[in-house]
Amino acid sequence: MDQNHIANQFGQQRLDGIWRMIYRHLKLILGVTAAVIVGTFMVVNQLDPRYKSRAEIVLTSLDMRVRADSVELESYELTRTLIETEIDILRSREFAAEVALALDLFENEAFAGAQNPANPQSISVIRNRVIDNTLSTYNVLRQGESLAIEIISTAEDPQLAADIANTVAETFILRLQQRRQQGLSSSISFLKDRVNELGDELTRDELQMAAFILEENLADESVPGRLRSELARLNSQKDVHEINGASSEEVDKIADQIAVVEQALRSRTGSEIALLRMERALELLRIRYQTTIEKLNDFETQQQFLGQAVQQVSVAHAPTSAFWPNTKVAVAVSAIVGFSLAFVIALLMEGSNTRIVNENQIEQQTDLTNLGFLPDTVMDSDTDGQQELLRFIRDQGRSPYVEALRSVLTMWFNTNDDGSIVMVTSGVPGEGKTVVAVSLALVAGTDGMRVLLLDMDNHRCRASKTLGLNGAAPVEIEDALSGAVQPSQIYVDGERVPGVSSISLNLRPKISRKQLMQQLGEYGRMLRNQYDLVLVDTPPTLVIDDTIRLGPLVDGTFLVVRWGQTTEKILKDAIEKLRMSNIKISGTIMNGVNMRKQRQYGYGAYTYHYSDEPGKSS
Numbered sequence: 001m002d003q004n005h006i007a008n009q010f011g012q013q014r015l016d017g018i019w020r021m022i023y024r025h026l027k028l029i030l031g032v033t034a035a036v037i038v039g040t041f042m043v044v045n046q047l048d049p050r051y052k053s054r055a056e057i058v059l060t061s062l063d064m065r066v067r068a069d070s071v072e073l074e075s076y077e078l079t080r081t082l083i084e085t086e087i088d089i090l091r092s093r094e095f096a097a098e099v100a101l102a103l104d105l106f107e108n109e110a111f112a113g114a115q116n117p118a119n120p121q122s123i124s125v126i127r128n129r130v131i132d133n134t135l136s137t138y139n140v141l142r143q144g145e146s147l148a149i150e151i152i153s154t155a156e157d158p159q160l161a162a163d164i165a166n167t168v169a170e171t172f173i174l175r176l177q178q179r180r181q182q183g184l185s186s187s188i189s190f191l192k193d194r195v196n197e198l199g200d201e202l203t204r205d206e207l208q209m210a211a212f213i214l215e216e217n218l219a220d221e222s223v224p225g226r227l228r229s230e231l232a233r234l235n236s237q238k239d240v241h242e243i244n245g246a247s248s249e250e251v252d253k254i255a256d257q258i259a260v261v262e263q264a265l266r267s268r269t270g271s272e273i274a275l276l277r278m279e280r281a282l283e284l285l286r287i288r289y290q291t292t293i294e295k296l297n298d299f300e301t302q303q304q305f306l307g308q309a310v311q312q313v314s315v316a317h318a319p320t321s322a323f324w325p326n327t328k329v330a331v332a333v334s335a336i337v338g339f340s341l342a343f344v345i346a347l348l349m350e351g352s353n354t355r356i357v358n359e360n361q362i363e364q365q366t367d368l369t370n371l372g373f374l375p376d377t378v379m380d381s382d383t384d385g386q387q388e389l390l391r392f393i394r395d396q397g398r399s400p401y402v403e404a405l406r407s408v409l410t411m412w413f414n415t416n417d418d419g420s421i422v423m424v425t426s427g428v429p430g431e432g433k434t435v436v437a438v439s440l441a442l443v444a445g446t447d448g449m450r451v452l453l454l455d456m457d458n459h460r461c462r463a464s465k466t467l468g469l470n471g472a473a474p475v476e477i478e479d480a481l482s483g484a485v486q487p488s489q490i491y492v493d494g495e496r497v498p499g500v501s502s503i504s505l506n507l508r509p510k511i512s513r514k515q516l517m518q519q520l521g522e523y524g525r526m527l528r529n530q531y532d533l534v535l536v537d538t539p540p541t542l543v544i545d546d547t548i549r550l551g552p553l554v555d556g557t558f559l560v561v562r563w564g565q566t567t568e569k570i571l572k573d574a575i576e577k578l579r580m581s582n583i584k585i586s587g588t589i590m591n592g593v594n595m596r597k598q599r600q601y602g603y604g605a606y607t608y609h610y611s612d613e614p615g616k617s618s
Contacts, residue, residue, distance in 0.1 A: 021346060021347075021350055022343070022346070024346075025342075025345075025346040025349065025350075028342060028345065028346060028349075029339065029342040029343065029346060030342075031342075032338055032341055032342035032345060033335060033338035033339045033342055034338070035338070036334050036335075036337060036338030036341065037331055037334045037335055037338055039334075040330050040331060040333075040334035041327065041330070041331060041334075044325040044327055044330045044331075045325075045327075047324075047325045048156050049156065049322035049324070049325065050154050050155065050156055050322055050323065050324045050325075051154065051155060051156070051157070051158040051161045051318075051319045051321075051322050051323065052152060052153070052154050052161060052319060052323040052324075053152075053153050053154075053158070053161040053162040053164075053165045053316040053317065053318065053319055054150060054151065054152050054153075054165060054314065054316055055150075055151045055153075055165035055166050055168070055169045055312060055314055055315060055316040056148055056149065056150050056151065056169075056312070056313050056314035057148070057149050057151070057169050057172065057173065057310050057311065057312050057313065058147050058148045058149075058310065058311055058313050059078055059083060059086070059147045059148075059149070059309065059310050060078070060147075060308075060309050060310065060311075061077060061078055061147060078147070080145065083142070083147070086149075086172075086176075087140055087142060087149065089172075089175075090140045090149070090151075090168065090172055091135070091140055093131050093135070095171065095172070095175070096131045096134045096135045097127070097130075097131050097134075098171050098175070099134055099138075099164070099167050099168055099171055100130050100131060100134045102167050102170075102171060103160075103163055103164065103167055105130055105133075105134055106126070106127070106130050108130075110133075110156070111129070111130045111133040111134065112126050112129060112130050113126070113129055134164075137153055137154055137155055137161075137164050138151055138152065138153040138154075138164055138165065138168055139151075139152045139153075140152075140168075148313070151165045151168045151169055151316075152165070153165040153168070153316065154323070154324075158318040158319050158320070158322075159318045161316070161318070161319065162316040162317055162318045162319070163316075164316075165316035166312075166315060166316045169312045169316075170312070172310065173308065173310050173311070173312060176309050176310050177308060177309070180309060181303070184299055184302060184303045185303070187299055188296065188299045188300060188303065191292055191295055191296040191299060192296060194292050195289065195292050195293055195296055198285065198288055198289040198292055199289060201285060202282070202285050202286060202289050205278070205281065205282050205285060206282060208278070209275070209278045209279070209282060212271075212274070212275065212278065213275065216268075216271035216275075218271055218272065218275055223268060224265065224268055224269075224272075227261055227264055227265045227268065228265065230261050231258065231261045231262060231265065234254055234257050234258045234261060235258060237254055238251060238254040238255065238258065241254060354567045354568040354569065355564050355565060355566065355567055355568075356561050356563070356564075356566050356567070356568060356571060356590070357563060357564055359590070361568060362561070362571070362588055362590075365568045365571060365572055366571065366572065366575055366588075368559070368575070368585060368587050368588055369587045369588075370587060370588045370589070370590055371407075371408045371411050371412070371558065371586070371587040371588065371589055372404045372405070372407050372408040372411070372589050372590070373404055373563075373590045373593045373595075374401060374404050374405065374432075374436065374439075374589060374590065374591045374592065374593060375400050375401050375404065375593050375595045376563070376591075376592040376593055376594055376595075389435065389438065389439065389442075389466060390438075390442060390466075390467070390468075390490075390492040390497070391492060391493070393439060393442040393443060393446070394442070394446065394492055394497070397446065400595070401439070402439075402443055405439055405440055405443040406443055406447070408440065408558070408589060409440065409443065409444055409447075409533075411587075412556070412558075412586065415586070416555060416556060416586070419555025419556055420527075420528050420531060420532060420533050420534055420555065421524055421527060421528065421534040421536065421553060421554045421555045421556075422533070422534070422535055422536065422554060422555065422556050422557065422558055422586070423536040423538055423547070423550055423553075423554040423556070423557045423558070423583070424436055424437035424440070424535055424536065424537055424538070424557075424558045424560060425538045425539075425540065425541050425547050425557060425558075425559060425560065425574075425578075426540050426541065426559065426560040426561070426562075426566075426574070427540060427541055427542045427559075427561075427566060427570040427571060427573065427574035428540050428542055428543060428566075428570055429540050429543060430562065430565070431540075431560050431561060431562040431565065431566055431591060431592075432560060432562055432591040432592055433537065433538075433540070433560040433591075434457070434462040434463050434466060434537050435466070435591070436558070436560050436589055436591055437453060437463055437535045437536075437537040438453065438463055438466045438467060438537075440533075440535055440558075441453040441500055441502075441533075441535050442490075442497065442500060444499075444500075444532070444533050444535075445490075445497055445498060445499035445500035446497075446498075446499075448499065449499055449531075449532040449533050450499050450530070450531045450532045450533070451499055451500045451501070451531060451532065451533045451534070451535065452487055452500075452501055452502065452503065452527060452530075452531045452533075452534045452535070453467070453500070453501070453502040453503075453534075453535050453537065454502075454503060454504075454505060454534060454535065454536040454537065455474075455502060455503070455504040455505070455537050456504070456505050456507050456536055456537060456538050456539075456546065456550070457537055457538060457539045457546075458474050458504070458506060458507055458508065458539075458546070459539060459544065460539075461474070461504055462537070463502065463504075463537040464502060464504050467488075467490050467502050468490070468491065469488050469490075469502060469504075473504070474504040474505055474506040474507075475503065475504065475505060475506065476505075476506050476509055477505055477506070477509060477516070477519045477520070477523060478509075478519070480503065480505060480523060481519060481522060481523055481526065485503070486503075487501035487502055487503040488501060488502055488503065489501055490502060507546045507549055507550075508546070513549075516549065517549075517551075517552045518552075520549070520550065520552045520553040521552035521553065523553065524552065524553040524554070536550060536553065536554055538550065541559075541574045541577055541578060542570065542573055542574055542577065547578070547581075547583075548577065548578070548580075548581035548583065550583070551581055551582050551583045554583065554584075555584070556584050556585070556586035557578060557583055557584060557585045557586055558586060558587065558588070558589050559571070559574060559575065559578070559585055559587070559588045559589070560588070560589050560591050561588050561589070561590055561591065562590075562591050562592045563590050563591065563592050563593040563594065564592075564594070565592070571588075
């Protein structure tokens with residue numbers, strides 16, 4: 001068998017176990033689930049209805065802004081960061097305050113709260129409460145990388161829900177438009193101031209240049225020519241005087257005149273160069289002035305035709321029905337919660353309930369095999385009609401109870417060829433060990449075996465009483481060994497039960513423990529030769545220590561557990577005590593099984609019964 005098959009089988013077993021647990025606690029689960037549903041229904045019906053409304057706005061993929069470094073308009077693409085920033089603005093307290101102010105929510109008692117004239121609250125406290133309540137009424141959502149932003153608002157008043165969603169959208173659009181308009185207005189104002197500054201500077205420079213031209217007589221363009229002509233004349237005159245041998249005084253006089261003319265010419269040239277520089281600076285200033293005027297015209301034109309960076313594409317309307325409380329959804333959710341709670345309670349109950357109800361518990365807690373399930377269909381040995389048990393086994397030979405006993409005996413003999421002495425015990429009183437021991441003896445006897453029932457429960461002698469041997473006192477083991485006392489025959493309604501006899505032995509004789517062990521061993525060897533099966537009924541293992549004395553006598557032990565009563569701890573303690581005394585435990589017998597619940601709740605027992613009449617079985 002491959003691992004996948006084993007894993008699938010294990011998973012199926014776990015699933016089956018869960019279904020069986022649910023079925024076992026079905027009433028509890030249904031009760032808890034119903035209680036949660038009813039409670040939820042009652043609470044939901046007492047809640048005030050709330051209405052939900054939606055509005056949607058869409059941002060443009062491209063927007064326009066003014067560059068601070070160059071005072072120019074530029075287009076830019078919206079990024080995820082910019083969009084998330086806008087959403088954060090929508091969720092901000094400052095924005096919520098604007099929405100509350102637009103809707104006059106500061107005067108709305110549902111938002112501001114009831115005021116006590118005797119103890120008025122401060123304006124800041126009321127303001128913060130209104131803002132908090134306003135923020136709680138709407139939510140802003142964006143799907144993926146979409147430019148659309150959905151605004152969802154809730155309120156007890158349907159019209160207010162729609163008004164909140166629309167006001168959030170309108171306030172955001174207005175704020176964004178005002179922000180863009182303010183940016184343009186600031187730039188226009190700056191450009192206007194700059195135009196005035198440049199105009200004043202241009203006028204001042206023009207006046208300075210005009211004064212300079214006037215002062216330097218630069219308007220008369222013939223001056224440089226005249227100066228050059230005068231300079232040429234003087235140089236010629238000087239040359240003539242020098243050739244003619246004129247006096248030095250006349251030559252020096254002409255030289256001084258030449259120097260004056262040259263200085264005037266140099267001064268004129270310097271003034272013209274200065275004028276050129278002034279003209280170039282003035283031209284640059286005119287260009288700056290003209291450029292600024294052009295920017296101003298562009299900004300003023302853009303201001304007149306400034307488009308919207310965001311628009312509302314879906315207008316919220318007053319809803320006609322409340323979205324909460326949604327009774328159907330609430331009931332469905334409460335059913336799930338109730339079932340989950342009940343399931344957890346059932347798990348806790350299963351975990352805390354250690355009473356044995358199936359053989360899986362026995363196998364998990366011990367290494368023993370459960371030899372059979374005995375249905376709870378016969379009376380207990382404490383009832384007044386003690387011989388009813390004997391009559392039942394005699395007359396109901398095909399009943400599930402008798403068939404289960406035969407199955408136990410068959411399993412015993414199939415695994416114990418040489419052993420014939422079996423001790424029947426239990427952990428505590430009330431688990432039905434005596435009824436099991438007597439029933440096994442009677443079934444084995446009716447099947448043709450030679451059977452002896454040893455009653456060693458000296459405190460109650462229930463086996464003897466059940467068999468109708470009320471006057472039989474426990475005999476000493478020496479008398480049983482010597483044959484001085486013989487086992488009693490068993491009768492039902494005056495008719496002897498063939499093959500079955502019983503004797504009650506005293507387990508606490510006035511001899512040493514060593515002698516008792518020797519005598520029990522000798523007695524066991526004698527019984528094995530005389531009987532096919534010897535059943536030893538003992539006191540409960542955890543109550544009286546008589547059971548642990550029987551190690552030399554018995555070949556095996558049937559440990560009786562009562563269905564739904566014996567706990568796992570009692571079973572483990574009984575097994576531990578028997579094993580510490582070196583007593584072999586052959587297996588367990590589950591007694592008093594409620595077969596209807598066993599089948600109904602899936603605890604795992606199988607019982608078959610064939611009737612003498614065709615077509616009848618149980």
